[in-house]
Amino acid sequence: MLVKQQQGLRGSTTWDPQGYQQFSRLRERPVIELLDHLPLQAPASIYDLGCGTGIATRLLAERWPEAQLFGVDSSAEMLAEARALPVNAQWLNSDIGQWEPKQPASLLFAAAVLHFMEDHENLLPRLLGNLHAGGYLALHMPNWRDAPWYHLMLRALSECGPAGRVIGTLELRKFMSARNVLSLDCYYRLLAPLTSKLDIWETEHLQVVEGQSPVFDWVKVSALRPVLSSLDDEDRDAFLRKYLRLLEAHYPREDDGRTLFPFKRTFIVASV
Numbered sequence: 001m002l003v004k005q006q007q008g009l010r011g012s013t014t015w016d017p018q019g020y021q022q023f024s025r026l027r028e029r030p031v032i033e034l035l036d037h038l039p040l041q042a043p044a045s046i047y048d049l050g051c052g053t054g055i056a057t058r059l060l061a062e063r064w065p066e067a068q069l070f071g072v073d074s075s076a077e078m079l080a081e082a083r084a085l086p087v088n089a090q091w092l093n094s095d096i097g098q099w100e101p102k103q104p105a106s107l108l109f110a111a112a113v114l115h116f117m118e119d120h121e122n123l124l125p126r127l128l129g130n131l132h133a134g135g136y137l138a139l140h141m142p143n144w145r146d147a148p149w150y151h152l153m154l155r156a157l158s159e160c161g162p163a164g165r166v167i168g169t170l171e172l173r174k175f176m177s178a179r180n181v182l183s184l185d186c187y188y189r190l191l192a193p194l195t196s197k198l199d200i201w202e203t204e205h206l207q208v209v210e211g212q213s214p215v216f217d218w219v220k221v222s223a224l225r226p227v228l229s230s231l232d233d234e235d236r237d238a239f240l241r242k243y244l245r246l247l248e249a250h251y252p253r254e255d256d257g258r259t260l261f262p263f264k265r266t267f268i269v270a271s272v
Helices: 017-021 024-036 055-063 076-083 120-128 148-158 170-177 184-194 214-220 225-230 233-250
Strands: 045-049 068-073 090-093 105-111 131-142 197-209 259-271
Touching: 024 055, 024 105, 024 131, 024 197, 024 259, 045 055, 055 068, 055 105, 068 076, 076 090, 120 131, 120 184, 120 259, 148 170, 148 214, 148 233, 170 225, 184 197, 184 259, 197 214, 214 233, 214 259
Parallel strands: 045 068, 045 105, 068 090, 105 131
Antiparallel strands: 131 259, 197 259
16 A cells, blocks of 8 residues: 655655454455446456555456556555465556556556545546556545544544643644545546546445454555654554544444444546
């Protein structure tokens, strides 16, 4: 999974492939929903942008086994996991913020990656420009800025830590408060003049997750990476104590031991 580098905020770029795979079945669900809305019959070339461990790449290979398939990701750790899959794909270690295909593509598929990137007003038109006539851009993005777990994260960052200091820098808190994902109507106004077909929708899945701290286990491998990699050891420990306590109070276990974790996503399917 790609994360655009932000100087002074990102820290280590290492991803945790095993942690990301923990909820692989739930992460497949929006990919399948997105595929179900794609009317492509026989795409010649497919690029899975921010392919990560290859969760979507495998499903793309099953849907279109004759297509030339590429998995593009900036994380060597995630690509190493993806390469172990029995999938006929070429794996490209590249940051999709600067990446372009050598030839126009039939399908650019971006599952849970573009929400990490800024300036969608320029990013999405640029991606559309890498398609041949009749090609598709298909993407889904977690839309988490209004989610309770995200606001609890911001709250834990804003409260006092060791020696009465606020945890983290002002720069970090501003960065984590930023919104990259636009509203549905904004995406329509941006993309409608550039496309021949356009479908935009939003879903909220009631994810049922298991484990001691399953909501934390979900977010620590993606949304929380900038926080955990930016804090020093003392502040990180203070943040985790506060955040885990807040999560446990807001997401209590059900009588069956599972935890209910609503999760909202934005979907776009666009053809040029």
